[in-house]
Each structure stands twice: as C-alpha cells, then as structure tokens.
Amino acid sequence: MSETLVRNQARPVTPLGILVEKLETILKMTQDATVRGEIADALKQAYQLAAGIDPYLEAVSTQESPALAALAKKTREEPWSKRFSDRATVRQLEQEMLSGHLEGQTLKMFVCMSGAKNILEIGMFTGYSALAMAEALPEDGRVVACEVDEYVANFAASCFQESPHGSKISIEVAPALETLRKLAKAGESFDLVFIDADKKEYIDYFKLLLDTNLLAPNGFICVDNTLLQGQPYLPPEQQTPNGEAIAQFNRVVADDPRVEQVLLPLRDGLTIIRRV
Known part of the structure; x- marks a missing residue:
C-alpha cells in the first residue's frame, strides 16, 4: 500500500466504524492457537456483520453525482494536517468532517420529500452536504451555507463551480451564531436547516432557530453527529467535551x-426535528 493511500485513509469516527476496528483487533488476537475455535468463529461473524453494513448501504443506494464524487476526492487528497499544523487555537480540519455519500443521499431525499426551497446549512466544511442538497432543489431554490473558515469556504466555492447546481449556493463566512442573528434580523426563513458545526454551540443554534422565524412554521432541522462516536450513551468518564456537549444537546431537544x-x-x- 502506498504512503499516499495510507495518509489519506480515513480513521473511524462513527460508532459502527469504531466497533468494526475493535472487533478487527480482537479477531487478530484469536489467531493464537490457544483461543477456542468457537470463540474465534463467533468473533469473525460479529466482525463480518458490523464491517459489511456501511459498504452494503452505499452499494445499494443511488450513487453520488460526478460533481460530488470529485468534491469528495479533492477533500480526501487535501493535506489537512500539514496545511493547518500551526493552528493551535483553531479547530483542526480533517477529511473525516466530510458528510459523504450515504448522508448526502439522505439529505437529498429529505429535500425532495419536504419540498424545501430555502435551506440553511450551519457548518459547511468543503461543501459536500451543501451541494448534495442543492442538487435536489428546484432551479429557484437556494442554500445559504455558514462557514467560519475562509480557506475551506474558498475550497468549497471552487468545487461548486464544477457543478450546474453550484449557483444555488451562497456562502456566509463568519461565526455561525453571528450569521444566524444577521439572517434573523433580515427576516429570513428556511424550510430545512442542516446543523454540522461547533458541537458546543448546538444548543445555541437550536434555540435561536426556534426563538426566531429562521425556521419556517413547517420546517425541519437535521442535526449531524448526534451519536458522536457513541460518546453520548457511554459512561461520563469516556466522554470528551464534544461528547458531553452532544449528550446535553440531545437531552435539551428531547425535553423541549x-x-x-x-x-x-x-x-x-x-x-x-420538527416544530409541533
């Protein structure tokens, strides 16, 4: 395997991906002759069940457009760790932040099912989810994408130029809460909101959307990373600050x-999420 391929290989960041990695590690241990055969067989079956889910889901779901595939490829090939190695006080960008094929197709379905025409995205990264949703919009539909990082905003904008749907997307480069307040003050309203930004601000985004007219009366909110590597339901000592923030967010939503x-x-x- 080439050095480039190893460098660009994504680390597991979902509960299922982490489970697969741990099962694979345990399975390698069972190669020892002292491990009972039935234990090794059971572990192998558990690994096959877990490892096969995501590849199968992607294989039988509608394939991504050439523009989305190109955007994902460009994101994977970007040397994020080297480019931002000096950003000690700024969020570390990495390819794992990409929404990806399965979630992109899900969001496209939600756009079609809801009949949304005005979409707000809080946290864009390189633009995969924004472009996926734009592909499902009618010609007069629009996506307003909030992104705090100017580099990735420009990265995404260059990718959007390669798609006939890229013109439906406008990018707001600023802290998300600042942009949301500006949009609310301007009387903007959105049929669908997708949140995938600073986890510690999720509750603030949620409250602002509901306390203003940013979320249309019959609108929906889609929120990413609400299982965050399984941390919200793991013991507190296994939670990172982001995991704790997501656990609190999930509880706030459930109690509202x-x-x-x-x-x-x-x-x-x-x-x-929908307003009742």
Missing part, C-alpha cells in the same frame, strides 16, 4: 415541548 424528533443511527447519528 415545542418539537418532536427522531435520532437515526446513520453514520455518526442524524437527528430529524
């Missing part, structure tokens, strides 16, 4: 009488 929601075990968790 203004909404109803469902948390789907898609990749790293995707919560669908």
Whole structure:
C-alpha cells in the first residue's frame, strides 16, 4: 500500500466504524492457537456483520453525482494536517468532517420529500452536504451555507463551480451564531436547516432557530453527529467535551415541548426535528 493511500485513509469516527476496528483487533488476537475455535468463529461473524453494513448501504443506494464524487476526492487528497499544523487555537480540519455519500443521499431525499426551497446549512466544511442538497432543489431554490473558515469556504466555492447546481449556493463566512442573528434580523426563513458545526454551540443554534422565524412554521432541522462516536450513551468518564456537549444537546431537544424528533443511527447519528 502506498504512503499516499495510507495518509489519506480515513480513521473511524462513527460508532459502527469504531466497533468494526475493535472487533478487527480482537479477531487478530484469536489467531493464537490457544483461543477456542468457537470463540474465534463467533468473533469473525460479529466482525463480518458490523464491517459489511456501511459498504452494503452505499452499494445499494443511488450513487453520488460526478460533481460530488470529485468534491469528495479533492477533500480526501487535501493535506489537512500539514496545511493547518500551526493552528493551535483553531479547530483542526480533517477529511473525516466530510458528510459523504450515504448522508448526502439522505439529505437529498429529505429535500425532495419536504419540498424545501430555502435551506440553511450551519457548518459547511468543503461543501459536500451543501451541494448534495442543492442538487435536489428546484432551479429557484437556494442554500445559504455558514462557514467560519475562509480557506475551506474558498475550497468549497471552487468545487461548486464544477457543478450546474453550484449557483444555488451562497456562502456566509463568519461565526455561525453571528450569521444566524444577521439572517434573523433580515427576516429570513428556511424550510430545512442542516446543523454540522461547533458541537458546543448546538444548543445555541437550536434555540435561536426556534426563538426566531429562521425556521419556517413547517420546517425541519437535521442535526449531524448526534451519536458522536457513541460518546453520548457511554459512561461520563469516556466522554470528551464534544461528547458531553452532544449528550446535553440531545437531552435539551428531547425535553423541549415545542418539537418532536427522531435520532437515526446513520453514520455518526442524524437527528430529524420538527416544530409541533
């Protein structure tokens, strides 16, 4: 395997991906002749069940467009760790932040099913989810994408130029809460909101959307990473600050009488919320 391929190989960041990695490690241990055969067989079957789910889901789901595939490839090939090695006080960007094929196709389905025309994305990264949703919009639809990092905003904009749907996307480069307040003040309203940004600000995004008219009366909120590597349901000592923030967010949403929601075990968790 080439050095480039190893460098660009994504690390597991979903509960299922982490489980597969741990099962693979245990399975290698069972190669020792002292391990009972039935234990090794059971572990092998557990590994095959877990490892096969995501590849199978992707194989039988509608394939991504050439523009989305090109964007994903460009994101994987970008040397994020080298480019931002000096950013001690800024979020570390990495290819694992990409929404990806399965979640992108899910968001496209939600756009079609909801009939959304105005979409707000809080946290864009290199633009995969924004472009996926734009592909499902009618010609007069639009995506307003919030991104705090100017480099990735320009990275995404260059990718959007390669798609006939890229013109539906406008990028706001600023801290997300600042952009949300500006949009609310301008009287903007959105049919669908996708949140995938600073986990510690999820509760603030949620409250601002509901306390203003940013979320249309019949609108939906989709929230990414609401399982965050399994941390929200693991013991507190195994939670990072982001894991604790997501656990608190999930509880706030569950306790809010203004909404109803469902948390789907898609990749790293995707919560669908609607105002009741």
